[in-house]
Amino acid sequence: MRARGTFPFPPFHLISVAMKSIETRSPGRRGRPRSFDRDAALDAAMAVFWEKGYEAASISDLTAAMGINPPSLYAAFGDKEQLFLAAVERYQSARGESCPYCDEPTARAAIERLLQYMARELTEAGHPRGCMMMMAAATAANASPRLQRVLADKRAQARERMRARIRKGVREGDVPPGTDATALADFYATIITGMSQQARDGASRKSLLATAAQAMRLFPATASKPSARRREDVTA
Amino acid sequence: MRARGTFPFPPFHLISVAMKSIETRSPGRRGRPRSFDRDAALDAAMAVFWEKGYEAASISDLTAAMGINPPSLYAAFGDKEQLFLAAVERYQSARGESCPYCDEPTARAAIERLLQYMARELTEAGHPRGCMMMMAAATAANASPRLQRVLADKRAQARERMRARIRKGVREGDVPPGTDATALADFYATIITGMSQQARDGASRKSLLATAAQAMRLFPATASKPSARRREDVTA
DNA sequence: GCATTTCCGTATCGGCCGCTACGGAAACGC
DNA sequence: GCGTTTCCGTAGCGGCCGATACGGAAATGC
Numbered sequence: 366m367r368a369r370g371t372f373p374f375p376p377f378h379l380i381s382v383a384m385k386s387i388e389t390r391s392p393g394r395r396g397r398p399r400s401f402d403r404d405a406a407l408d409a410a411m412a413v414f415w416e417k418g419y420e421a422a423s424i425s426d427l428t429a430a431m432g433i434n435p436p437s438l439y440a441a442f443g444d445k446e447q448l449f450l451a452a453v454e455r456y457q458s459a460r461g462e463s464c465p466y467c468d469e470p471t472a473r474a475a476i477e478r479l480l481q482y483m484a485r486e487l488t489e490a491g492h493p494r495g496c497m498m499m500m501a502a503a504t505a506a507n508a509s510p511r512l513q514r515v516l517a518d519k520r521a522q523a524r525e526r527m528r529a530r531i532r533k534g535v536r537e538g539d540v541p542p543g544t545d546a547t548a549l550a551d552f553y554a555t556i557i558t559g560m561s562q563q564a565r566d567g568a569s570r571k572s573l574l575a576t577a578a579q580a581m582r583l584f585p586a587t588a589s590k591p592s593a594r595r596r597e598d599v600t601a
Numbered sequence: 602m603r604a605r606g607t608f609p610f611p612p613f614h615l616i617s618v619a620m621k622s623i624e625t626r627s628p629g630r631r632g633r634p635r636s637f638d639r640d641a642a643l644d645a646a647m648a649v650f651w652e653k654g655y656e657a658a659s660i661s662d663l664t665a666a667m668g669i670n671p672p673s674l675y676a677a678f679g680d681k682e683q684l685f686l687a688a689v690e691r692y693q694s695a696r697g698e699s700c701p702y703c704d705e706p707t708a709r710a711a712i713e714r715l716l717q718y719m720a721r722e723l724t725e726a727g728h729p730r731g732c733m734m735m736m737a738a739a740t741a742a743n744a745s746p747r748l749q750r751v752l753a754d755k756r757a758q759a760r761e762r763m764r765a766r767i768r769k770g771v772r773e774g775d776v777p778p779g780t781d782a783t784a785l786a787d788f789y790a791t792i793i794t795g796m797s798q799q800a801r802d803g804a805s806r807k808s809l810l811a812t813a814a815q816a817m818r819l820f821p822a823t824a825s826k827p828s829a830r831r832r833e834d835v836t837a
Numbered sequence: 838g839c840a841t842t843t844c845c846g847t848a849t850c851g852g853c854c855g856c857t858a859c860g861g862a863a864a865c866g867c
Numbered sequence: 868g869c870g871t872t873t874c875c876g877t878a879g880c881g882g883c884c885g886a887t888a889c890g891g892a893a894a895t896g897c
Contacts, residue, residue, distance in 0.1 A: 394873090395864090395865050395866065395871070395873075396864065396865055396871075396874070397862080397864040397872075397874045398864065398873080398874080399874070399875095400875075417742050417743060418739070418740070418742055421740075421742050421743050424854075424856075425853080425855095433875090434875065434877085435855085435876095436856090436874085436876075437874075437876090439856070440873090444855080445855065445856090502798075502802075503654070503798075503801075504739060504740055504742070506652075506657050506740070507653060507657055517802065517803075545811075548808075548811045548815065549815075551804070551808050551811065551812055552812045552816070554795075554799065555792060555795035555799050556791060556792070556795055557795070558794070558795040558798040558799060559790075559791035559792055559794040559795030560791055560795075562735065562738075562739075562794040562795070562798065563787070563791050565739075566738075567753075568787070572787050575781075575787065576787055576791050579784065580819075583815060583818050630842095630895085631841075631843075631895050631896070632843030632844070632893085633842075633843045633844045633845085633893045633894045633895075634843080634894070634895085635844070636844075659884065659885080660886075661884085669845090670846060670847085671846095671887085672844085672847095673845065675885095675887080676844075676845090680886075681885065
């Protein structure tokens with residue numbers, strides 16, 4: 366009984382797990398092999414951290430969800446903090462980065478796609494509500510400085526990515542010149558942060574999508590500068 | 602040495618403390634009187650909860666900040682949960698309610714005043730950053746159901762107050778008819794929630810004020826006459 | 838003065854925390 | 868088969884958690 370079944374994950378996850386499992390069997394590892402799937406255990410740990418946050422997730426909670434005993438956890442992941450960091454990496458590589466919003470042709474479309482993706486993801490059934498990083502940030506108030514710094518860096522990176530995309534839009538002409546990319550990125554970062562909290566509070570997907578749509582209304586409209594293609598500006 | 606000095610509070614607090622102190626001395630209380638100021642201790646406890654959240658604030662942290670020993674804490678406040686609830690009440694009566702934004706003549710002015718007040722309050726020096734209620738909500742993930750319900754009610758009340766103010770604006774004609782008060786209140790609730798998190802993350806007051814100003818840009822514009830055109834919004 | 842009432846400080850309580858020592862079992866290379 | 872290596876499960880470590888038992892001290896009413 367390895368799979369816990371509490372938080373089913375998409376197929377691509379299982380594929381990745383299988384590949385990793387084959388990969389780690391190739392070298393000449395001696396002795397008894399590990400009897401549980403490391404990535405599956407990591408997914409289970411991620412779900413617990415996502416649900417409860419960092420400090421509130423006890424080793425007992427984690428081992429129960431992972432289906433292993435404490436020594437196996439420590440042998441495979443080091444300690445609670447390293448396990449959490451591994452879970453964060455997995456969370457980001459499987460979810461955050463799975464929305465290549467920066468590939469959208471315009472900055473507006475990119476931000477809009479990101480907001481809609483977040484509104485859906487934060488209220489998706491099958492995993493805890495809200496964003497794992499936000500939950501962790503709130504519950505790691507007196508964790509190690511290293512962990513806090515890592516989390517702060519991740520958040521700063523997310524905001525910086527939005528800012529860079531907006532600046533690119535200014536350079537390419539699909540965002541009005543003189544637009545304050547920093548202020549705009551701060552605004553949308555605030556929206557996303559707030560949506561995560563609202564989702565955790567039980568807000569419906571419809572409500573979050575409405576908020577996202579509202580927020581998009583104040584994205585600076587293009588002054589019909591390049592190629593004169595009129596956008597469906599929903600401005601008020 | 603009673604005052605801790607870590608988190609100085611405004612004068613009105615001290616006045617309230619003095620009045621309460623006089624009040625509680627009047628009845629025929631026998632035996633040795635309490636040797637510490639209950640309200641001052643409550644303020645110190647509030648600061649700890651505000652800084653660390655509910656679960657991360659230990660009795661040891663609290664007693665150290667309050668300048669008393671555990672038995673005095675339990676005698677005066679019951680247990681940790683009741684102490685926290687008392688701190689929440691004090692927080693709200695001293696801060697949340699101290700911004701009578703609903704008295705503003707128009708709904709727009711009310712929301713704008715609220716947002717600006719929050720932007721300043723959340724970054725005010727002299728007390729922890731962010732909103733105590735938000736911090737508590739995030740760190741009370743596995744607290745008692747009763748406590749979680751109380752916190753959820755408080756948040757719902759705050760949102761409902763905004764919604765009611767917007768609806769009043771619609772009735773009185775300073776907000777366009779057909780405005781979706783619920784969606785608008787949800788949006789501003791999301792903004793405020795997000796601002797609290799951003800403040801905790803170290804965002805500057807200037808940044809929060811800019812975000813608040815951005816958010817005000819999409820408050821439905823008043824038509825010059827209350828009987829003007831309807832405007833469609835919140836479309837997916 | 839006295840008896841009574843209440844508070845305060847010390848010194849814990851049982852329980853859970855993150856974490857690990859240890860011995861036996863399982864899978865390896867040969 | 869063998870010895871070696873690694874893993875697993877039990878059982879428990881020291882430490883902090885929230886919460887208290889208890890005895891002495893302080894302030895009361897009389």
